[in-house]
Structures are given as C-alpha cells and as structure tokens.
Amino acid sequence: MWKRLLSSTSSRLVTGVVTVASTSFFAYRYGQASSTGQSLLPLGSTAKLSSLKPPQYCPESEIPNIMSKIQQLGISVVNSKPEIDHHTGNDFTTHKPLPNEVPQFIIYPDSTEQVSQALKILNEYKVPVVPFSGGTSLEGHFHSTRRGVVIDTSKLNKILAINDNDLDVVVQAGVNWQDLNQVLEPYGLMFGTDCGHNGLISGMIGTNASGINASRYGAMSANVISVTAVLPDGTIIKTRNRPRKSSAGYNLTNLFVGSEGTLGIVTEAVCKVYPIPKSETVVVVQFPSILDSTNAVAQVFRSGIQPTAIELLDKDMMHCLNYSGYTTRDWLECPTIFFKIGGINETVVKENVNILQQIMQANHANAFVFAQNKQEQEELFSARKNAFYAMINYGKNEIDEDVRIWVTDIAVPLSKLSKVLNEINSLIKASPFQSIILAHAGDGNFHADIFYKHEQRAEVEQLVNKMIELGLQNEGTCTGEHGVGNAKRNFLQLELGSDTIDLMRKIKLAVDPNRILNPDKIFKIDPTDPGEY
C-alpha cells in the first residue's frame, strides 16, 4: 500500500504541466468561468477527488510574459540559478523534489499590496504559485510540483508593533522568531514557539510549528491572534482584531494556521508573547525504562507543574551524546528527560523542583541532576540543544560519511507514548537500521530519526511507514509539528479518513477555484495525481 509507485513518475510529469495542446484532452469545468460568472463545485458538503477534473494551468511558455506584467508594477522578479536552486528544495530533507519540480521565477513582494497585485495577475492567468518562507520544511511544502512561480515573503521582515502590556506583537510574515526574541528581550518578553533557527513567522504559521516549549506555550495555533492574508484572487483580509479573546465569526485565523499556504499568503500576524520566566532551572532525570519516564510526565502534569520543556532522549540518543563529547558530562545511556522549569521567583521554582523530584523517585529515576546556576542550566540543556549535531556526528563516523537521517514526526496521546516507543524500538531492532528517538514528551510528539545510506532509501521508507501506521493505530497523528506537505498525504488520508479530507478539499476549492496556491500539498487536488506511495 505504501510502496512508492516509481513507475508513475512520468505520468506525474505530464500532469504537472498541462500544455495548451492537452487542454482539449483534460476536459475541465473547474475554475473556468461559466457564462453566468460563477464557478462549478461538486454538490454536497465535501469534494471527492474523483469528482474533479484536472486543474488547468497557464502554459509554461506564457509565464515570462506574465512576469513582465508583474515587474511593470515595480515588483521584484528574479530567475537566476542560485535563486531558483534556493527555492527548489533544501539539503536537510529526505523528501526531495522530482527533477522537473523547479520554479520558473521567484517574486519578492515588499508589501501586502504587492502580494495582492501579483496574485490578481497570477490568478487571472492561472499560474501555479508556491508561497515560500524560510525554506526549512521537511515534507516538500514548497516543492514546485507544477513548475509555476514562487512568492517569497522573506523581505516582509518588519516588526510593526510591540504591545508589551498586551503581551502581543504585530509582525510581518518574514520575521525570524529568534530575531524577534532579541528585540523582545529588553522588554522581558519572549516568543512562545521555539523551533528551528531559520524558521520565519509565516512558515511557522503555515505548518502550525511548535518545538521545544510547546508543552507550556502551545503550538502556533495557540499563539496567533490574527493574520493578514492575501487570498488566491488577490483579496486582502484580516481575520480578527487584536483582543486576545473573540467569538467574532469563523476562526479564520486558525484556518490559515496549518494550511500550508494552500488558502492564502499570510503577510502579517498578531502573535502572543510571554514574560521571560523570572527564575528558571534545568532538571535532568534518567530512568530505567521509557514507561517509567512517561508515567513520570503524566504525574508531573497532574501535580499541576507546567514545565516549559519536557524533552525525552532515548538510550541511543544518550549514546550519541556521550560518543560526540558535545557535553562535559558522561551520561548513563538510558531514557532521559530534560525538564525546563520556570517560575515567578526562585522559591517557586524550588518548590516545583521538590515536587518533581518526589515524582521522579516514585517512578524509579536512576539519576536526578538539577542546575545550581545559570551556567549549569545552559551546560545541562546544551545536551538537548546539541542532540541533532551529536546524532549527525555519530552517524558520519560510525555508519557512513554520507549518512542520511529520516526524521519522523508522530504524535500520540501521552498514555500511549511508552507503548508506541517500545514497539518502534522492536521494529528498529528487527531492521538493519540504527535510530535515535527525540521526543517532545509533554506533547506525546516524537522524532524517531533513522540513519540510512542512500541505497537503503526504499527499505528505510518501509520502516518509516510501519512506524507511522503504528502511531495511527494508537489514536495518533502522522505529523505533530512538521506538517503534511506532499510527503504525507496518504498518511493524512489514513489518519482522518476520506470524508474529512474531502471537506478540506471543498474549502480549498471554494477559496482557490483555480487551484493556483501551493498545489498538491496536504491533499490531492488532481484526480490524475499518482501520489507518493
């Protein structure tokens, strides 16, 4: 079922670029104006893929002329090789674009108005458009499956307002969250979402990113108050005003958060921020088993303690840390949790640590280390922060100089986490692969990262598929924080069922009748799309 249909690649290429000649063959109704100025949608509440005709895009040969129209409006358009390469794919993902999945031009708007002007023209001519943010996605979110153009919003990088007493900020889409944190620090404030270094706000919105601090501050869906977005036809909307709470109609804010650029291009957002904890410490606890560690986490939550971070590293990850020597300490090689505990003052943090320690002892902790000062905190947490590099170091030295790592992103309810991790461990043991597990345990979200060599790709993919199926069988999701892109569409279908996907597709078709925005992401929009597996 999950076997990649390599033979289908060529048919996908044909679908990717519908030329003028093929128009008569791909008879279509979709997105084409009817004589009454209306478009046609399947009846009923959902849109089944089989009810659609393939989308009809502008012939590739016409795109240069359309770009001239956009340039004439004073909007920057480029197509140098480095620019095209940068917007085609990135080095750190396993899921690569197909050889022909290359954008033709990159558009760099410098305002919401320019995004709107560009989209009006692109929609009129039915040019496929991929919105581009930091380019750090792992799941093919910005692959140009239709060889159209990219709109890169990274030049929209201004912080527009810091409303310190409202604990919110107004930012443009291209602001980097770490840059934002630097600006916020003098106010004693911080952004809640802590993910990859190069993440920009709009990409984090697109995938509903979360990261290390989500067990306390939630994912992006919990941190965006309002967005300004440009719809596929160029209409500019703002989803909400600035109050932290509102029941003003449909929650369009959270419809855009996690929609992966398929419904509109986000150009601005109002985001929540948080006071930097007045006191903070790091506690590292080592356990005889995964079950002990997850039982401990459940009891921490029930005690009312709200750690900022609850990061679980399995014995293999601890081995990589020891191997790499990236921390001064020599760790036991067993399941280990890194807790970050913040509070309003030192006394409160100590009370939290005392209760935490009792819970850990009751759950058979082998070792309990807590930082006595700021320097020790950083030293301790650096083990977690350096995990990725330690893993690469180990893989390159012990497996293959050209080793690759497949990063999974399963999340399950916390009560199922140890069972699933143990079963995943069995799958790994029965395979020729080595792996490590890094879990945002507070969210039940884990990355089982598997080392493999180029020639083992098909085999490792089988293993990953089994892992994801295991997650889904345990009320889980195939993606806790990285999103679907075009790499996990089949798993999304398996996870939520056809009807739920068909509802998403109906909404997509209503908002984007010409199917120009980030085509083929999250779910299929073309019945001739053969899919990934």
Place this chain on the structure above:
Amino acid sequence: MWKRLLSSTSSRLVTGVVTVASTSFFAYRYGQASSTGQSLLPLGSTAKLSSLKPPQYCPESEIPNIMSKIQQLGISVVNSKPEIDHHTGNDFTTHKPLPNEVPQFIIYPDSTEQVSQALKILNEYKVPVVPFSGGTSLEGHFHSTRRGVVIDTSKLNKILAINDNDLDVVVQAGVNWQDLNQVLEPYGLMFGTDCGHNGLISGMIGTNASGINASRYGAMSANVISVTAVLPDGTIIKTRNRPRKSSAGYNLTNLFVGSEGTLGIVTEAVCKVYPIPKSETVVVVQFPSILDSTNAVAQVFRSGIQPTAIELLDKDMMHCLNYSGYTTRDWLECPTIFFKIGGINETVVKENVNILQQIMQANHANAFVFAQNKQEQEELFSARKNAFYAMINYGKNEIDEDVRIWVTDIAVPLSKLSKVLNEINSLIKASPFQSIILAHAGDGNFHADIFYKHEQRAEVEQLVNKMIELGLQNEGTCTGEHGVGNAKRNFLQLELGSDTIDLMRKIKLAVDPNRILNPDKIFKIDPTDPGEY
C-alpha cells in the same frame, strides 16, 4: 446607520418563508443541482452577498411529510406547544425572535448516526435546520428565522471516556460542563471553561464560549482537541485524532468552534481537562480608578503570575452588591478585582499572593483582602458569583419591577480597557440609563449591562450601539465570548470588513450549498435579508 429598520420587518417575513408561489419570482441558482451534478458558486475567493440569489427552501406545507420520513427511521420528532416554545427563544435575552420565528418540529436524535440520517433527508428537501444545545444563547443563535425544524442534541449526553493521564475527555455534544466537573472531581480534574450553569458542550463549542477562568485556561477554542460533526448533507467527519498537538491538515476543529452551528452539527468532542489546583486562594483588591486596576492586571501578567480568574467589578456593580446584601461584607464602592490564584501547593500560592500584593500597592490599591481558608475563599468569591443576581435585585427594587438588562460583550486589548471603560462611563452618564460593568479583565472582555424599561428599548439600543462602536474603534471585538447570532451581524461586518465576511460566506456556501444549517446567523446568506438595524 444602526437604526433598526422597523419598516423592513414585513419584507423579512416574506423572505423567511419562500413559498412555492414565490419560487418563480425569486429566481435562483444556488444550491440547485445543475445538469452536470455540480453547484454554482461565485468566482473568486469570496462570496459577496450581492452575488447571491435568495435561498430556496422547502415549502412549509411539506415539512410534516418530511418529518414522517424521519420518524419512520425511529428518530424522535415532537411538536407539542411546550417543546416549540422551549426551542423558540429564552427569557433572559433582550434579542427576541420575531413573532413568526417559530420552529415547526423538534427532532431529538439519540446518536451521531441519527443526526446524519435526519440531515440527509432535510438536505434533500431543503428544510432549514436550527441546531439546538442548551438554549442559553443571548444573540438569537437558535432563532428559527426560516420556520424550519430544530435538531436538539441534548439527548446525546454521555461522557464516553475519561483519559485522566492524557488530561482529556471524550464527550457527547449534550453533556453539561458542570455535570462533567462532578464526574471529573474524583480524578482531581476539572474542565477549563466556566460559563453559564446550563451550558452544554456543543453550544459552548458553537459560540467559542469562555467565562471566568479563560485568562488561565483559554476559551473553548483552546480546549477542544477534536470534534465529530455531521455536515449539512449528512456526511459524518471527525476533525482530528486525540493527540494534544497535531499539524494534520486544516484545523477543522477550530473551524467548527465558533461557527454557531452554521457548518455542521457537532455530536462529540475530545476536550482538554486540567488538574484541580492543589492549593487556591481568592484575593480581592479595591482601586481608586479603573486605570489603576488595569495597570495592575498588566503588571500581574508581566510578573509571570497566571491567575485562574481576574474579574473586575466597577463601582456601580459594587454598589449593587452592597445594596443586595448577598455577601456579608460591606464593600468600598470603587473598581474591584477578584483574583483567583491557584498553585501546586500553599507555599507557591503564598509567593504569588506576596508578589500580587506588591503590584497592587504600587498601583494604589485601597484595600487588599485575601482568604485565609477555603470558607473565606468561597465567601469572598461568592460576591462575584452573585453579581448577576445582585444586579437584578437592585434593578427590580430601584428601577422597575419589570426591569430589563441589556448584556453587552465587548473585548479590547488590555492596554485599551481602562480608556474604553471610562468612555463608556461617560456615555452612560450622558444617558438616562444606569448600568454596571462586569469584566473578565484578564481577557479585556467586559459586559456593560444596562438597566432599561420595555418602552426604552430603542433608546438603549442606540446607547449599546455607541458602546460597541467605541470598542471597535479601539481594536476591539463586538463579541468576546457570546458570539454573533443574528443580533450582531452588522457589527461583525464593521469589525472585520466585507472581504473577511465574504470569505466566511464562501466557506459556508461550499459546505452548505443549500444554506439549510442555522440560516441567517453570523452573516447574511440572503441578499433580501434586511438585517437587524
């Protein structure tokens, strides 16, 4: 602009029930099957009201026959006078249904499957359907503007699972949140949302309800993990699996939360729950001015303290409390905040109270009272809990035996709260009315509740409109927690602009092409609808 067009009532009645005779007059395309098995939608990303034809519903005379079909499936259908009355309106809202806004039948499904079976038939025959939950809405959410039928989900009232170690519950739509709390208490758990006594989960989802504890636990949008919903055509979907965090496609969960029954009928939900704080106290602080009180709240947040509740009562409300004698204490009649502070133990709560006290003193607090024990806590907080009854008591005795109260629901960013409340105070002083203000200050959400007599309705409405406009001018919302219904549609338009509403309408039309589900709520779906004002 906001003047109610009383003369339009009669034309509305005509629109409300489109009879067979009028079909040829109201030429329509919408929701009617085209010969290709597709429906027609306006081109572009949004749906302007002016681009639509009026909806075409089943003639009223055919509804009894359609009910027979539904009854033959074993589904309960009633139309006794008490049932009809109960589902027509409620006593405690100012916004009453028009005389002809009466449902014809009430359907009581006992399963998701029955909701689906009923909707399939109702959609086929284009019968308008109003979903009904606890019936406590203030904004006309369940008014039968189209004289169709009601689907009452209150019999779906089972708690299906308590996943105590995942801090979630699986409940049917008709579960009452207080009943749920009783069942949760032995587990040391509680539901986060604390609103009106009779609220049921599905209604709280429909309006994105929040209430007293939202400054800590958020509104319903922050507390619903997944919903099971029946779409207008009978399709059953589940939005997500059960992990607390997911990036699995569009956030349909939060599209249903706050959609006021216009997109589907929610029959089940997975909701977050929280540990009951191990230690808790109540602190009451009285201030010389509103500005001092809101400055204090902003500093509390920046200190990192997370109160469970931050309830502001203005001097008029404090006067009503003293007047009614519902608490043993005699209060200063000045702006007063009731804080609830919870924590993992008594030491932590005391540390919070100490810092709170310093902040209050720095903001000129006149009085600072904190509970020494559980009994004092309840006694103190009862002043807030009894506010509504104290207000009614005062109004009945001092204004009119038949006094009415108009409850507003504005929310603004916290930094604008004191300015807006002071300006509202000026509006009140310049009017013939008395009012009180009850604010969920942590959320910037306040209810300015105005006493009026029946014959003053038009005049009080003018005043309320000015208050809402003031809120909107200050980046606010016309509804912090009660929702839009059909009472605030014009304000929603003013708040978010036509394009944002047109996007909501486009989504509505895609999911509900026949416009059968809760017609005329949140925004207009009929160009001949004259509106409220």
